[in-house]
Amino acid sequence: MFLDTVLTRNPELVDAAAALHRRGEIPPDTYVMDLDAVEANAELLAAEAQRLGLSLWFVVKQFGRNPELIRAVARHIPKYAAIDPAEARILHAAGAQAGNLGHLVQIPRRALPEMLAWRPETVTVYDLANARAVSEAAQRLGLVQDVLVRLEGAEGTVYPGQEGGVPLPRLDAFAAAAERLPGIRIAGVTAFPCVLCDPATGTPYATPNFTLVLKARELLAARGHEDLKLSAPSATSMASLPLLAAHGATHGEPGHALTGTTPLHALDPGQPEKPAYVYVSEIAHTLDDGRPALYGGGFYARSHIGSALLPRTGARLGVQGAPAENIDYYRLLDAPIDGQDVRLGDTALLAFRTQIFVTRSTVAVVSGLSSGTPRLCGLHDAQGRAL
Numbered sequence: 001m002f003l004d005t006v007l008t009r010n011p012e013l014v015d016a017a018a019a020l021h022r023r024g025e026i027p028p029d030t031y032v033m034d035l036d037a038v039e040a041n042a043e044l045l046a047a048e049a050q051r052l053g054l055s056l057w058f059v060v061k062q063f064g065r066n067p068e069l070i071r072a073v074a075r076h077i078p079k080y081a082a083i084d085p086a087e088a089r090i091l092h093a094a095g096a097q098a099g100n101l102g103h104l105v106q107i108p109r110r111a112l113p114e115m116l117a118w119r120p121e122t123v124t125v126y127d128l129a130n131a132r133a134v135s136e137a138a139q140r141l142g143l144v145q146d147v148l149v150r151l152e153g154a155e156g157t158v159y160p161g162q163e164g165g166v167p168l169p170r171l172d173a174f175a176a177a178a179e180r181l182p183g184i185r186i187a188g189v190t191a192f193p194c195v196l197c198d199p200a201t202g203t204p205y206a207t208p209n210f211t212l213v214l215k216a217r218e219l220l221a222a223r224g225h226e227d228l229k230l231s232a233p234s235a236t237s238m239a240s241l242p243l244l245a246a247h248g249a250t251h252g253e254p255g256h257a258l259t260g261t262t263p264l265h266a267l268d269p270g271q272p273e274k275p276a277y278v279y280v281s282e283i284a285h286t287l288d289d290g291r292p293a294l295y296g297g298g299f300y301a302r303s304h305i306g307s308a309l310l311p312r313t314g315a316r317l318g319v320q321g322a323p324a325e326n327i328d329y330y331r332l333l334d335a336p337i338d339g340q341d342v343r344l345g346d347t348a349l350l351a352f353r354t355q356i357f358v359t360r361s362t363v364a365v366v367s368g369l370s371s372g373t374p375r376l377c378g379l380h381d382a383q384g385r386a387l
Contacts, residue, residue: 001304002261002351005269006278009260010034014349016366016374017278018311021347025376028282029297030362031354033063033259035377036370037276039072041258044272046076048238049252052245057081057099057231059255060091063277064356064363065384068377070094073258079121081233081253085111087357090384092118100148100231103253104162104192106130112137116145122187122229124148126164128177135183146187148231149174151216153191154208162192171216175223188229188250189216195235195243202264204240206232206247214248237262238272261353266304275351279361281308281331283346290335292317292342296328298361303352308333311347315340319350356382 007014017032026032042058049056058077063069065087071094074080079099082088085108088101098120101107106126107115116123116137125131125147138145152158152165166174178186191209198205210232217228232249237257244252256262260273281294294308301324307316318334336342356363363384365377379387 001266001306001353002275003307003309005265006275006351008269010037010275012369013278016369017280017349018347020364020376021280026280026364027362028280028295030280030364031277031298031356032280032364032366033069034276034369035068035072035365035367037274038069038258041260041273042073042076044238045254045257048241052241054241054245055251057251057253058258059253061087061357062255062355063259064380064382065090066363066365066380067094067384068365070096088115100124109133116141122146122148124150124190126150127166128174131178131184132181135181138183145184147184148188148190148229149186151189151191151212154212157207157209168212168216171219175220186220186225189213190231193234194232195240197235197263202267204235204243206243210247235262239264279350281348283342283344283348284330292333293330294333294348296331298359299328299331300354303354305350305352308348308350310342311349313341362387
């Protein structure tokens with residue numbers, strides 16, 4: 001999906017990743033991350049958001065909750081949106097500031113005292129029971145916690161496994177009950193996804209959920225709530241920040257833009273964000289019909305993989321599809337054409353859309369590519385733990 005973009009915009013990363021594997025410094029099933037590019041992307045996003053009067057909470061699940069990268073991003077975007085409690089703890093330990101907790105996964109009731117003590121800017125709540133739990137935990141800590149009300153997504157827009165939220169027709173009744181809870185204050189609204197990229201052009205557009213949260217904010221404002229935040233997550237990038245500002249959002253949540261890997265970046269290599277990772281594997285074996293097999297572990301069901309580069313020969317081989325319900329022990333390539341030499345152990349480089357936190361991959365962070373002095377900073381697992 002992104003291989004041509006990476007080869008065009010960040011060939012130094014491709015060369016460094018191939019060299020690391022060739023020297024045996026990284027194993028197959030490793031994502032190699034360009035620390036300099038990630039930080040430069042964060043700086044670009046922060047400056048553009050400031051120009052437009054927007055605030056940002058950064059998201060890290062897609063690059064494996066990596067502490068090296070978290071610290072680099074936080075130098076420019078200090079606050080994060082954590083998708084679940086495990087991620088929140090990693091972000092907190094890395095020194096980033098809590099912007100929004102409960103973003104995609106509600107905070108378990110027993111974890112609330114720990115996380116509210118960090119004084120997050122907001123906590124997202126999906127229903128009255130969770131609002132009540134936040135209120136009770138906040139009261140015990142002697143504070144009033146700002147909450148964002150998650151709106152139930154419009155029909156046909158919600159991803160399986162992400163259901164939940166307050167239906168817009170029920171928001172007035174929800175607000176009336178939540179206003180009586182002494183440990184919380186309604187501070188804004190959110191939904192997911194509010195922005196997506198057009199599959200054909202990559203252009204960001206507002207989904208029906210954006211309309212929902214705008215209506216929700218109007219309803220809450222009519223009840224007397226002031227200075228309401230509106231976080232409009234998904235596909236936050238340099239290309240979509242003007243759209244957020246024009247539609248009235250107050251917050252964006254950049255994730256894939258930090259690594260230059262939104263769908264738009266696959267179609268337009270000229271986007272400001274620089275692609276910042278490649279996936280490294282190697283030839284594990286060859287089938288009797290000539291198709292090479294790569295070691296797996298890092299392939300994601302929505303990756304849209306096109307091809308693999310074999311740096312030893314420069315060959316580009318197509319990557320064959322695989323059912324999402326099967327474990328990716330291996331991934332097959334197209335059989336090489338006559339004259340193409342493919343050997344056991346050959347390095348293979350790929351670049352595709354991923355969510356590293358759901359893989360079993362290694363993450364290698366490389367610094368110094370922007371100055372021509374690449375250095376391997378360390379290896380981590382897909383949850384950000386040092387190896």
